[in-house]
Amino acid sequence: MRARILIVEDEQLVGKDLANTLDRLGYTVIGIVGSGKKAIDQTLEELPDLVIMDIRLKGKMDGISAAEKIRAEEDIPIVYLTAYADDTTLDRAKGTQPYGYIIKPFVEREIYTTIEMALSKHGVELRMKENEKWLSTVLNSIKDGIVASDTDGKITFMNPMAEEITGWSIQDSMDRPLNEVIDVVGVKDHSAESNAKGAEQGAHIALMGLKESVIRTASRGDLDVEFEGSFIYNEQGEITGLVVAIRDISERKAAEAELTRYREHLKDLVDQRTSELEDTNEELAEANAALETFAYSVSHDLRAPLRAMEGFSQALMEDYGEVLDETGVDYLNRIVGASGRMDSLISDLLIYSRLNIPDIETERVHLESVVLDAVAQLETMVQEKEADVFVDDPLPEVIAHRPTLTTVFMNLMTNSFKFVDPNVVPIVRIYAEEEENIVRVWVEDNGIGIPFEYQQKIFQVFERLHSLESYPGTGLGLAIVKKGMDRMNGYVGVESAPGKGSKFWIELPKAK
Numbered sequence: 001m002r003a004r005i006l007i008v009e010d011e012q013l014v015g016k017d018l019a020n021t022l023d024r025l026g027y028t029v030i031g032i033v034g035s036g037k038k039a040i041d042q043t044l045e046e047l048p049d050l051v052i053m054d055i056r057l058k059g060k061m062d063g064i065s066a067a068e069k070i071r072a073e074e075d076i077p078i079v080y081l082t083a084y085a086d087d088t089t090l091d092r093a094k095g096t097q098p099y100g101y102i103i104k105p106f107v108e109r110e111i112y113t114t115i116e117m118a119l120s121k122h123g124v125e126l127r128m129k130e131n132e133k134w135l136s137t138v139l140n141s142i143k144d145g146i147v148a149s150d151t152d153g154k155i156t157f158m159n160p161m162a163e164e165i166t167g168w169s170i171q172d173s174m175d176r177p178l179n180e181v182i183d184v185v186g187v188k189d190h191s192a193e194s195n196a197k198g199a200e201q202g203a204h205i206a207l208m209g210l211k212e213s214v215i216r217t218a219s220r221g222d223l224d225v226e227f228e229g230s231f232i233y234n235e236q237g238e239i240t241g242l243v244v245a246i247r248d249i250s251e252r253k254a255a256e257a258e259l260t261r262y263r264e265h266l267k268d269l270v271d272q273r274t275s276e277l278e279d280t281n282e283e284l285a286e287a288n289a290a291l292e293t294f295a296y297s298v299s300h301d302l303r304a305p306l307r308a309m310e311g312f313s314q315a316l317m318e319d320y321g322e323v324l325d326e327t328g329v330d331y332l333n334r335i336v337g338a339s340g341r342m343d344s345l346i347s348d349l350l351i352y353s354r355l356n357i358p359d360i361e362t363e364r365v366h367l368e369s370v371v372l373d374a375v376a377q378l379e380t381m382v383q384e385k386e387a388d389v390f391v392d393d394p395l396p397e398v399i400a401h402r403p404t405l406t407t408v409f410m411n412l413m414t415n416s417f418k419f420v421d422p423n424v425v426p427i428v429r430i431y432a433e434e435e436e437n438i439v440r441v442w443v444e445d446n447g448i449g450i451p452f453e454y455q456q457k458i459f460q461v462f463e464r465l466h467s468l469e470s471y472p473g474t475g476l477g478l479a480i481v482k483k484g485m486d487r488m489n490g491y492v493g494v495e496s497a498p499g500k501g502s503k504f505w506i507e508l509p510k511a512k
Contacts, residue, residue, distance in 0.1 A: 002028045003119055006048040008066065009081065010034040010058045018052065018081075018106070025112050036061030043070050050118060052102065055082040055093060064089070067096045077122040079114055081106075145246035148232075149178045151239060165225065165248050167218025182246065185222060186214030212249070224253040309335060360401045360487050364511045367395035367441065370402060371430055374409035378417075385417045385426050392431035397511035398439050404484045405508075408492075409443070411477040412504050416445035419502075434510065443504045450496040459492065481506075 005027050009015035015032040022029050030048055033039050036057050043051055051070065053063040067078045080093055083104035099118035102111055139146050145162030149155050154175045163169055166181055173181045217223050226249045232241040313335045321329060371391055375382070382389065398405075409430075416428045429444045450458060459482040485492045485506055496502035 002026060003049040003115070004028045004030050004046075005050045005052060005115070006030055006039070006043055006046070007032045008034075008036075008039040008051060008053045008057070008063060010054065010056075014104070018111075021106075021108055021111060022115075025108070025115075027115070035059050036063065036066035039063075039066045040069050043076060044073055047074065048076065050099075050115060050122075051076060051078045052081050052115075053078050055080050055089060064092045064096060067093075067098070071096055075122075075126070077118045079118050143247075144228075145248075146243065147173075147178065147182065147246065148241060148243045150241045153178045155181060156241065157243075162246060165217065165223065165246050166215070167220060178242075178244070182244070183216040184213050185216045215246075223248065224250045360404060362399050362401050362488055364397055365400045365402050365405060366397050367432060367439070368393055370400075370405050371395065371409055374406050374413060377406075378410060378413055381414065381417055387417050387426035387428060389413070390427075390429045392429070395430075395432050395441070396434055396439050398508040399511055400488050400490070400508050404488060408481050408484045408506065411481050412443045412506075415477055415504075416443065416447055416502070419447040420445075421448055437510050438507055439510045440505050440507050443506075444501065445503075446501045449498040449500050450494060450502055451498055452496075455494050455496060458494070 005022055007015050007018055007022075007029060009018065009032060012032075012034070015034070019029045019032055030046055031042055033042055034057070036059065039051070039053065051067075053067055055063040057063050057066070063080065067080075070076060070078065077099040078096065079100045079102060080098050081102045081104065099121055100114040102114055139157075139159045142159070143161060145165040146157070146159045147155060147162050147166075148157035155173050155178055156175075158166075158168070158170050158173050158181075160170075163173075166173070168176075168181045212224070212226050214222050215225050226247040228245040228247075230243055231239045232243060234240045313332050317324075317329070317332050321332075324332070368391065375389055375391070381387075413428055417426045420426050424446065427446045429442075431442055431444075433440045433442070459478050481504075482492055485508075488508060490509075491507040492505070494502055494504045
């Protein structure tokens with residue numbers, strides 16, 4: 001794009017000659033004016049890229065005065081055109097900061113060189129001003145206070161946030177000592193380097209190494225702040241000043257103090273709760289020990305007379321059965337049956353109570369081994385019921401307590417053997433399904449089934465759906481299963497419908 005130039009020359013022949021020369025050099029001449037006033041008016045109206053101004057103009061206003069008024073209104077570069085001038089005139093011309101001189105009679109090459117240098121210099125200055133404006137905008141908008149000083153510690157710059165933090169205005173702080181405006185009254189964190197430099201070069205240098213400190217402000221009292229400092233170096237690597245960023249951390253410090261108070265309070269609560277839990281655990285351990293002792297005592301003290309009742313009843317039947325009438329035999333049979341049911345109930349209660357003992361430790365357990373062990377322990381019942389038990393292998397390994405898991409399977413299979421229609425051979429199938437971290441084991445039977453509304457209740461203690469005459473039992477079997485699974489961090493459930501059998505399932509963590 002061709003640069004647009006205004007010529008200010010009161011000699012018409014010189015002006016036209018100069019215009020022709022500029023046109024040959026590739027510039028656009030927007031006009032030739034012969035007075036200072038016209039130069040001002042046309043420049044402010046058309047805003048040329050450059051003005052070539054003759055210093056000596058006819059009339060009351062010379063070129064220098066016109067240049068002063070133009071420069072006061074617009075940032076347009078001016079090159080003076082002159083044949084001669086006294087020292088006073090030249091001094092006046094220098095005061096307008098011209099971008100060059102063209103000496104009459106002019107040489108074409110010198111005109112081109114002077115104009116290009118003027119345009120280039122002005123372009124650099126414009127970019128510098130834009131950069132300064134951008135930097136000023138950034139510094140004035142950031143949330144940190146920024147303060148700069150020279151090597152003597154005299155403040156040369158301060159942004160609005162620094163004004164807010166220190167309580168000093170920009171006007172009042174200029175040329176004041178840095179350590180007067182930033183009055184450090186408490187140092188919480190600093191570096192050895194800053195101490196050494198501060199001792200050698202001054203207190204303002206020591207600010208460079210401070211991290212967290214307390215400063216005394218003009219309007220907010222003592223304030224917690226954080227420093228970040230950098231030295232300013234010239235091309236020779238010499239320090240020419242420094243810049244310090246100040247961050248108000250008073251809210252953060254207040255939050256940290258509040259957090260510390262909460263943490264200490266929480267620690268006191270945790271200590272208190274821990275102490276209470278330890279006391280409770282001790283009491284619980286004592287209670288469990290007493291419960292265990294009581295359970296064994298009950299087992300012995302109750303079972304002994306039960307066995308005596310059952311034994312004497314059987315002896316009475318054997319020795320005097322012939323002399324007893326039908327009613328007497330019926331009574332003896334009832335005594336034997338009740339004794340057996342009471343013995344089973346005591347056994348189940350003991351099993352259920354032992355599941356409350358806290359020291360159940362889980363480990364890696366092979367399911368197939370546990371299932372086969374449970375089947376072996378139920379061999380007598382399997383033969384009595386002529387039941388068929390199918391175990392799909394292989395079964396995976398799980399994390400469980402082996403004795404408890406064996407008890408779980410024994411109770412589930414016992415349940416399947418008992419709750420079948422008369423004259424139906426019990427069929428039980430055991431198989432497993434594996435997921436990423438879980439193993440679900442199914443115990444499927446061909447029993448009488450369970451109505452949907454009772455499928456949660458059956459896992460409660462002493463919950464029975466049928467009379468003793470129809471299906472004998474203690475009402476504790478599935479409660480033992482539920483308690484055992486809870487203790488092993490597992491789950492149990494059932495899918496069933498009347499007349500369609502039941503599918504009990506348990507879930508345990510998969511062994512990795």
